[in-house]
Amino acid sequence: MQVSSITAHVLRAPLEEPFAFSQFSYTHREAMLVEVRTDDGLVGWGEAYGPARLTGTIVHEFLGPLLLGQDPRDVEANWELLYARSVDYGQKGVMLAAISALDIACWDIKSRAVGQPLYRMLGGSHADSIQCYATGFYFPQSEPVERRFEREARRFVADGFRAMKIKVGLGVERDVELVQRVRGVVGPAVKLMIDANHAYTPTEAIALGRKLEDADLWWFEEPVSCIDVDAYLEVKSRINIPLAGGECESTRFGFKPWLQRRAFDYCQPDICACGGVSEGMKIAALASLTGIHVTPHAWGSAIGQAAALHFYAARPRQPFTLTPDRKLIECDCSENPLRTSIVREPIAFVDGDWKLPTTAGLGVEVLPEALEQYRAG
Ligand SMILES: [Mg+2]
Known part of the structure; x- marks a missing residue:
């Protein structure tokens, strides 16, 4: 089996309502999907996180041609080839996101070739x-944040969620008020996390964390700079809330200092950014040495969402326990037509859980008409 063609699809979907987080606002969502075809008719899909035109250009001009003619089932050899040929120019960011997309597509093909769901190829799962x-x-433009947060909290509970993550970063006092407001709406039984998207200095993050210690938070995500291990360690040593981070990090080499120094309690590689399924498994293996939970970041299209689900399904809890309450996967509920409208049958969501697909590969089928509808001009 050989890779016979690789297409980088750059997609862009305008939003009905722009929204913001602590760093900037969105008027549209975008994604770069790769479609890898083989000489015997198999098709695999992958996705890159981050600026779609950049990752699409990397796949089209640089990495894709390296993969043509290779057997897509040789996932390790293919990954090493792509990484070795690009490491001199890019060890993180868009280069690794482009490798991620190709790696996910190769795994999709490898699983489809034997008719198995991807998670079973990665180690399997006892849970379904x-x-x-x-x-x-997120912060809306059309109404006060307070009103939107209360409404969203009620909606998530009604939809069956027993855990939800709140964006913070509007300033310590405002964040405290908003988080307490959500806690008041959902009650004590729902798990709440907060995510600052690295908006704070250690001093500010510590102040916020201390003021929220009675809010019973499951984790505080990206409190400080995503490139400053020491800042995480400072915050971690001074508040009683577990820390989460890693969505901006790539490869086992990038994650090494974070894991070795136990800079966070929840490690969040993004499978579409960290180097793909192959590299995600290595990062998870490193995390298993340190007592740090892995829970993938996922903020992409239906392809990225499926890749995160299969990866996570096949990661056993570390350490093993009869009370499985630490395995939680991110379900982006913000507006994104590329998540909700590009596959034939989205992954089933039942009572707050995602059902693992039973069909081969990623378990989702891309709609050709959706590719045309959202193709970036
Ligand atoms: Mg985050």
Whole structure:
């Protein structure tokens, strides 16, 4: 089996309502999907996180031609080839996101070739579903944040979520008020996390964390700079809330200092950014040495979402326990037509859990008409 063609699809979907987080606002969502075809008719899909035109150009001009003619089932050899040929120019960011997309597509083909769901190729799972947490609570433009947060909290509970993540970063006092407001709406039984998207200095993050210690938070995500291990360690040593981070990091080499120094409690590689399924498994293996939970970041299209689910499904809890309440997967609930409208049958969401697909590969089928509808001009 040989790779016979690789297409980089750059997609862009305008939003009905722009929204913001602590760093900037969105007027549209975008994604770069790769479609890898083989000489015997198989098709695999992958996705890159980050600026779609950049990752699309990397696949089209540089990495894709390296993969043509290779056997897509040789995932390790293919990954090493792509990484070795690009490491001199890019060890993180868009280069690794482009490698991620190709790696995911190769794994999709490898699983489809034997008719198995991807998670079974990665180690399998005794469970048939994973509990989701809702990612939402972005800052709207059309109404006060307070009103939107209360409404969203009620909606997530009604939809079956038992865990949800709140965006913070509007300033310590405002964040405290908003988080307490959401806690008041959902009650004590729902798990709440907060995510600052690295908006704070250690001093500010410590102040916020201390003021929220009675809010019973499951984790505080990206409190400080995503490139400053020491800042994480400072915050971690001074508040009683577990820390989460890693969505901006790439490869086992990038994650090494974070894991070795135990800079966070929840490690969040993004499978579409960290180097793909192959590299995600190595990062998870490193994390298993340190007592740090892995829970993938996922903020992409239906392809990225499926890749995160299969990867996570096949990661056993570390350490093993009869009370499985630490395995939670991110379910982005913000507006994104590329997540909700580009595959034939989205992954089933039942009672707050995602059901693991039973069909081959990623378990989702891309709609050709959706590719045309959202193709970036
Ligand atoms: Mg985050």
